[in-house]
C-alpha cells in the first residue's frame with residue numbers, strides 16, 4: 160500500500176522513514192504500532208543473539224548456568240558504559256515494577272513517615288509505595304506549563320512526614336519530564352529520599368542517570384531495544400548495603416548487585432542479550448534515532464491536535480512520546496479507556512495508549528524507527544469517528 164502524501168502544512172515537520180528501520184523488526188505489517196512506550200519491540204539482531212544464548216543453555220546446561228554470574232557481570236559492565244554508570248552501582252532487575260519494589264524495601268522509614276507520589280505515576284510503582292507506607296498523592300494538572308510548575312507543585316505538597324518521593328523520570332500517560340535535576344536537588348536539600356521511575360529513560364534520554372537520585376530504576380526493554388524482562392536498578396553508594404533481593408539465592412551474601420541478579424535457575428538470556436540492544440542503538444546513531452523518533456511523535460501529535468475536542472498537552476522537547484487530552488465523555492474510566500484502546504486496535508489496526516481521567520481521558524502516541532508518517536496520518540483521519 161502506498162502512503163498518502165502529507166499535506167503542505169505538515170511537510171517540513173517530520174522525517175521520512177528511518178533508513179532500514181522497519182526491516183530491523185518482525186512486526187505485524189497489518190498493524191500500526193504507535194505504542195512503543197508500553198512494551199517496546201525487540202530488533203531481529205537482538206532476537207538472534209538471545210536465540211543463540213538459549214541454544215547454548217539447552218546444549219550444555221551445566222556449563223551455561225555455572226558461568227552465569229561471570230557473564231552477568233560482563234553484561235552489566237557493558238550496560239553501565241552505555242548508561243554512564245558505575246558497574247557496581249547498578250543491578251539487573253526484571254523490570255521497572257521490580258526495581259520499584261526493591262528500592263522501596265530499602266528506604267528507611269519510621270512509623271508515621273509518608274511517601275509522596277504523583278497522579279501521573281505508574282500503577283504498579285504506586286502500589287509498591289502503598290505497600291510500604293502511607294502515600295500522599297500530588298495531583299499534577301496535565302496542563303502545567305513546564306518543569307518549574309511541576310517542581311513547585313511537588314515541593315508545595317511536602318509535609319514534615321514526607322520522607323520519600325517516588326517520581327517519574329518521564330511520565331507514562333503524559334509523556335513529560337517530572338523528576339528534573341532541579342527538583343531532585345531540592346528534595347535532597349529537604350532530606351527527602353528520591354526514588355525515580357526511569358522506565359522510559361534508557362535509550363530515550365542521552366544521559367538517563369544524570370539527575371543523581373537516591374534510587375533510580377529503568378527498563379532496557381522499552382527504548383533500549385533489549386528483550387522483555389530487562390530492567391536496571393541504580394542505587395547511590397550510601398544505600399546499597401540496604402538493598403536486599405526479594406528472594407535470597409546462593410549469591411545473597413555477596414550483596415548488591417550480585418545478590419539481586421542471581422535468581423537460581425531462570426532464563427538469563429534476556430539480560431545477557433540486553434547489551435546488544437544498546438549497542439545497536441549506538442550503531443544506528445542514538446542521537447539520530449532520538450531526533451527521528453521525537454519528530455515522528457510530534458508529527459502525530461500535531462495531526463491529532465487538529466481534531467475538534469483534542470487538546471495537546473505541554474511536552475518535554477526531544478521525547479519520543481506525546482500526549483493529548485480527549486474530549487469530556489471519552490475514556491473517563493479505566494474500563495472506557497480499555498474499550499476505546501481495543502476498539503481502535505480492532506477497527507483501525509492501530510495500537511496506542513489510552514489513559515483514563517475524569518473529565519476526559521488521554522491518548523499517547525510514540526515514534527520509533529519502524530514507524531512512518533503515513534501511519535499517523537491514516538490514524539488521525541479515522542480517529543474522530545471513535546470519539547464521544
Ligand SMILES: Cc1ncc(COP(=O)(O)O)c(C=O)c1O
Pocket residue numbers: 196197198253254255256257281283284327329330331356358359378
Ligand atoms: C513510567 C512507567 N513506570 C513503570 C512501568 C512498568 O514497567 P514494567 O512493566 O516493565 O515493570 C511502565 C510501563 O509502561 C511505565 O511506563
